[in-house]
Amino acid sequence: MKSKTELTGRVVFRGDPGYESARKNWDPHTNRFPKVFVFAQNTQDVVNAIKWGRQNNVPIRPRSGRHALEVNLSQVNGGIVIDVSEMKKIVLNKQKGTVIVGAGNRVGRIAHTLAKQGFIAPFGDSPSVGIGGISLGGGIGPLQRTIGLISDNLIALEMVDAKGKVIRANKNCHSDLLWASRGGGGGNFGVYTKYKFNVLRAPAKATVFRITWPWDQFEEVFKVWQKWAPNVNTKLGSELSIGPKKGGNVSMLGLFLGSKKEAVRLLKPITSVGTPTELIRSLPYTQVVSFMLAPDPIQTQKVSNQFSSGFVRTKFPDKAITSMRQFLEKVEGEFAGFFFLNWGGAINRKSPKSTAFYWRKAKYYVEWNSSWIKKSDAAKNIAIVRQTRQKLQPYIVGSYINVPDQGIKNSGPVYYGANYTRLRKIKAKYDPGNVFNNPQSIPPAKL
DSSP: OOOSSOOOSEEEETTSTTHHHHHOOSSTTOOOOOSEEEEOSSHHHHHHHHHHHHHTTOOEEEESSSOOSSTTSSOOTTSEEEEOTTOOOEEEETTTTEEEEETTOBHHHHHHHHHHTTEEOOOOSOTTSBHHHHHHTOOOOTTHHHHOOGGGGEEEEEEEOTTSOEEEEOSSSSHHHHHHHTTSOTTSSOEEEEEEEEOEEOOSEEEEEEEEEEGGGHHHHHHHHHHHTTTSOTTEEEEEEEOOTTTOEEEEEEEESSOHHHHHHHHHHHHTSSSOEEEEEEEEHHHHHHHHTOOOOOOSSOOEEEEEEEEESSOOOHHHHHHHHHHHHHOOSTTOEEEEEEOOTTGGGSOTTSSSOOOOSOSEEEEEEEEESSGGGHHHHHHHHHHHHHHHGGGEEOOOTTSOOTTOSSHHHHHHGGGHHHHHHHHHHHOTTOOBOOTTOOOOOOO
16 A cells, blocks of 8 residues: 555554454454554654545544444444554643543543542543543533533543644634534544543542342332432432343442431432442542442453443333333343433533533433343344333433444434534534544534
8 A cells, every 4th residue: 555644653454463452342242354553642643544544545433442332333344443542641730620631541540640639530430431432422420410521521622633634622712623522422523632621629538339239129229219319419429230130139339429427318218228238438539439430340251232321301100110120131141231320410500502412401311231242142132222222212312422322223313412413514514524434423414
């Protein structure tokens, strides 16, 4: 291949040593074979990679944390994968309460680094997720009711566009791109290299909790949780997980930015249900981060997953709970099940059109997934997740772009609601040739 532009950074072509490890994603059922991986060390490496990809007419895919929950969104046969995971600078400005982070940072690294310096960095439920993917898709997590979505705290960014031009966006310059980047999803507009966030001072201490119940109490626990969690004090974030009937249990993990005494009082409605095992502890904030972001479990065998998600506007009726039960009785594996996160507070103080993240008026968030090890079990596990989506459809709206489901047809309005039209116009402005595309990316508006 002849190209005017040379690839720079850590470059791994197919056939080179390290190619197989470059190809591995968090979910092992990827089956794509890119021509080359570029592990960018700086913004210029990204510029060169995009220009090289365009000159050689190969498809381009950006990749940040390798944590895509749906297969083959960040890899493409015969293409160039521009991986920013080695761009890991973190620069905190304590006076201004801002932090600039390289797009390759993992959420856990940022949260721990800032906690040690007395600041709150938002996070989701896993330390190994890349800051790029989680931020661009919205960024939900247990702190969201207090400080908003991760993307609500994004105030500036650096991105390389389809021509290889470096764009810096903030509220005064390229403000439409900043708007789109707050929930418009990764891989749509360009390759992002830096993000700037507002950060708040952390409390000296906060309270964490982990409460578990036997699986057969899930219905009574869930019925109380869905009434209590959306209306409890907004400094309390609650993640409820319900595992499969075979080997699973019910667990609620969360935090309260306040005293243990007050946390115990606020948790009473849910701890009064069934026969819970309770851990409620006041910890220094640095330890709160460690508790909430425990290292991802070490998997002895690589597990594949199929996810789907939605936002619940009114409580699940008994019919929906029956569909949950049917799902939980069929799926297997310790990583399968239902996951819920309480909503409200700072999330719905912003209007649905104030950022690209649309689904602000909900009671809570729901996702569910199946998991499997043997390839021969893939089809039935994917099917049950999608059948469950049909059954739950009357009770949910939308879907979370960071928990993509390629079974959703015409996915744009499902992920982005009424913001989809505007996102397509912004896409047409920054990437009119649709250079950055994947199976569920935003197509440019026809101008």
